[in-house]
Amino acid sequence: MGEKVEADGSGLSDRQKYRRKLQQCLTVLERLLAEERFDRPKNLMGLEIELNLAGSDGMPRMMNAEVLKRIASGDFQTELGMFNLEVNVAPHRLDGRVLDQLAEELRTGLGYAHRKATEVDAGIVMIGILPTLTRQDVVSANLSDVDRYTLLNQQMVAARGEDFTLDIDGVERLTCTSASITPEAACTSVQLHLQVTPDRFADVWNAAQCVASVQVALGANAPFLFGHELWRESRPPLFEQATDTRPPELKAQGVRPRTWFGERWIDSAYDLFEENLKYFPPLLPICDDEEPLAVLDGGRVPGLQELALHNGTVYRWNRPVYEVADGVPHLRVENRVLPAGPTVTDVIANAAFYYGLVRALAEDARPVWSRLSFAEAAANFDTACRHGIDAELRWPRPGRAAGITTVPVVKLVRDELLPLAAAGLDAWNVEPADRDFYLGVIEERCKRRVNGASWQVDTFHRALEAGLDREAALAATTRRYCELMHEGEPVHSWPAGEPRGAVGEGR
Structure with missing residues (x-):
């Protein structure tokens, strides 16, 4: 969400003109792909983490502008809500000691x-959803004071034509409405970028779609929203509903939501950009001065700003990215599946598992997506979000055996996917000691069946059993989480939830 736009509407162009520019961008992208103008393989990865701000009492703080002034670093920037920040890590080559360096x-x-x-008194918290957030915290007055967010909110509210409805049925059921998109800000995630060549893009994206369910099952860290215990990873249903510009009539007609898993395996990056134009009306119809066809015909590489801006308002869990660096275009897969946290070690372990596994699956002679239907992959993602580390997924039988079986995700990971991830990291030439350490974190999570979500739920219920009311139990859970997060040991090693004595009345 880095593009700078004006919120007063003076930059808005005629929608038909914008649509024509989008089509030009798509035509130029097709030519760039056909002419093989893209960057050579560089094995580059990048990392972004969205963060929460909370006080010593565990409650959210609407202070990102003040905090950013104090941090005074270009690595940190605003996010949608005043209780959010984002940290961006510069691109790294995916080899050697990269994991420890990160x-x-x-x-x-x-x-x-x-x-x-x-x-x-506004500490940094890496977590999928801050447990102490309330409905009163996610109102339009608490949107960050950034033109793009103001305009995006205006356009999405106008497209919706009525309040957004949240209805998530999990351990408990949450139903409420919102007059703005601010509830989306409750979702804080990790984004993993991988630069890929056009000829490898489809295989990498398809592989990333296959493993999205496994990622979210192992990394789930968002079991609470507005005082309710919902799914083990409640971000995806919340994000989908908080950005859903479809009124009920359009849902009934089968119109696709802007937060979207997708509907098919792809053959090219072009497929995804084409779908974005075909299915989703523009929300920010702002035309750049660049004429992409003229730029390309003149021997230069266009930035395709309209395509990039539109692409940023279609919220795929694995998003295609087009960008130009030093006059050379490249493509990236932006993996947006994982919640933030719990610790730096957990974040890097999740990244190591993802990069290794995607590399191995993308190079498999019998790719998973040739044996697993897209509908099954989408259903797996839903199951993983609901049940977290206790999920059972549909997966192709190992070896040359035909068919699909249902397997606990922890067994699938330990028996089949961890060895593949290790082989993938070897193919990236990652330091073996780092490979073993970070994949060992994933293995221990599976052995103990503990991740951020399971720890939060256990701690919350122990606090209730100790006599705290629901609000106090959520605050106590958040305070204890923050203590352990800053100590830095991976979540599988955190002591089981401790109520009043250790979680206590303060930090």
Whole structure:
């Protein structure tokens, strides 16, 4: 969400003109692909983490502007809600000691940011959804003061034509409405970028779609929303509903939601950009001065700004990205599946598992997506969000055996996917000691069946049993989570939920 736009409407172009520009961008993209103008393989990856701000009482703080002033670093920027920040890690080559390098950079950067934020009692929290958020926290007055967010909210509310409805039926059921898109800000995630060549893009994207369910099952860290215990990873249903511009009549007609798993395996990156134009009306119809066809005909590479802006308002869990760096275009797969946290070690372990597994699956002679239907992959994602580390997924039988079987995700990971992830990291030439350490974190999660969501739920219920009311139990859980998060040991090693004595009345 980095593009700068004006919120007063003066930059809005005629929608028909914008649609024509989008079609030009798509035509140019097709030519760039056909002419093989894209960057050579560089094995580059990138990382972004969305963060929450919470006080020593565990409650959200609407202070991102003040905190950013104190941090004073270009690595940190605003996100949708005033209780959000985002940290961006510079691209790295995916080889050697990259995993430990990323961990060290994150610990240093987040530690500094946390120290500055606590000067105004607004500490940094890496978590999928802050358990203490209330409906009163996610109102339009708490949108970050950024033109793009203001305009995006206006356009989505106008497209919807009525309040957004949240209806999530999990362990408990939450039903409410919102007059703005601000509830989306409750969802804080990790985005993993991987630069790929056009000829490898489809295989990498298809592989990422296959493993999305496994990622979210192992990494689930968002079991609470507005005081309700919902799905083990409640971000996806919340994000889909908080950005759903379809009134009930359009839903009934089968119109696709803007937050979308997809509906088919692909053959090219072009397929995804084409779908985005075909199925989703523009929300921010702002035309750039660049004429992409003229730029391309002149021997230069266009930025395709309209395509990039539109692409950013279609919320795929694995999003295609087109970008130009040093005059050369490249493609990336942006994996948006994982919640933030719980610790830096957990984040890097999740990243190691993803990058290794996607590499191995994308190069498999019998790819998973040739044996698993897209509908089954989508159903797996839903199941994983609901049940987290206890999920059972549909997966092709191992070896040369035909057919699909249902398998506990922890067994699938330990028996089949961890060895593949290790082989994939070897193919990236990642340091073996780092490979073993971070994949070992994933293995321990599976052995103990503990991740961020299961720990939060256990701690919350123990606090209730100790006599705390629901609001106090959620605050106590959040405070204890923050303590352990800053200690930095991976979540599978955290002591089982402790009520009043350890979780206590303060930090």
